[in-house]
Amino acid sequence: MLLRYLAIAVIGLLMAVPLLFMLSGSLKSAAEVSQFPPSLLPSVPIWQNFADAWEFLTPRVVVNSFIFAFGVILVQLAISIPAAFALAKIPFRWTGLILGVLIIPHFVPGNLSLIPLYVITNELGLLNTYAGMILPIGGQCAFAVLLFRQFFVTLPKGLTDAARLDGAGWFRVLTSITMPLAGPAMATYCSVTFLTAWNMYIWPLLAAPDPAHRVLNVALAPLASGSNVQISPAVALAGAVIAMLPVLLVFVVSQKWYVKGVAGTGID
Structure with a gap:
């Protein structure tokens, strides 16, 4: 049972990675999005990205x-x-x-x-x-x-x-x-x-x-x-x-x- 739940959690996390990357990248600067290796979280959230995207x-x-x-x-x-x-x-x-x-x-x-x-x-x-x-x-x-x-x-x-x-x-x-x-x-x-x-x-x-x-x-x-x-x-x-x-x-x-x-x- 434990292995089953562990497998479900791992698969769910793998499927969620692209969505998490998209959400994290939407709050980064252009330089942070392009950097390698990518960072998990933005250093400073830039909410202006959403205003620009809406415009x-x-x-x-x-x-x-x-x-x-x-x-x-x-x-x-x-x-x-x-x-x-x-x-x-x-x-x-x-x-x-x-x-x-x-x-x-x-x-x-x-x-x-x-x-x-x-x-x-x-x-x-x-x-x-x-x-x-x-x-x-x-x-x-x-x-x-x-x-x-x-x-x-x-x-x-x-x-x-x-x-x-x-x-x-x-x-x-x-x-x-x-x-x-x-x-x-x-x-x-x-x-x-x-x-x-x-x-x-x-x-x-x-x-x-x-x-x-x-x-x-x-x-x-x-x-x-x-x-x-x-x-x-x-x-x-x-x-x-x-x-x-x-x-x-x-x-x-x-x-x-x-x-x-x-x-x-x-x-x-």
Whole structure:
């Protein structure tokens, strides 16, 4: 048992080293960041790095990132939950065929769809718009449909049957019975989707490269590549810390939902 905990602590520390280096480097001077061997802590914390990083990133970039992430979540939920409910609770002939089609996207590398998505977005005149950033990613919800469908299948059939006997329509059954019970599954999926959308770089760069719609990862890319020589490496690390904070906050808040999701039940 002691060896197990020791191994977990060592692995956790190794995984945390890059984050600790980023946090420590964000408070150093440019000379301290570049020195070798590197120091563990800054000699004098320089909080101005965060002010400079915020000025470089601008609040508009942060707002764009939130709009993109939450937009993707809303679109995927709006599509996947009704589709999953229909596949799980409303009997019709082609359920098996539809489920088979939904499995296919999981075998297609995501990069293969970038060019077709870009061409379609361009033809629709949606480049450099929020809709052009959000809709193509929001529509990629095959996994969400399968996930929520599996959850809805596990709900007792008597719940929906009783509601139907009382005269409730399928939409009322979905909104009043199944969705409240799916709270843990929805919260878990939303947190994972937020992390995925927040960390996206290629598609936001292709769909909206203009400064008015730029997201955090696109704004941070010149700092990571070193092409912006006016910005200190310490300021670049401070910008990375700023970009990491929402992700860290979402992960901390959603931990309990991960536990409920792993437990495999949405009924308390």
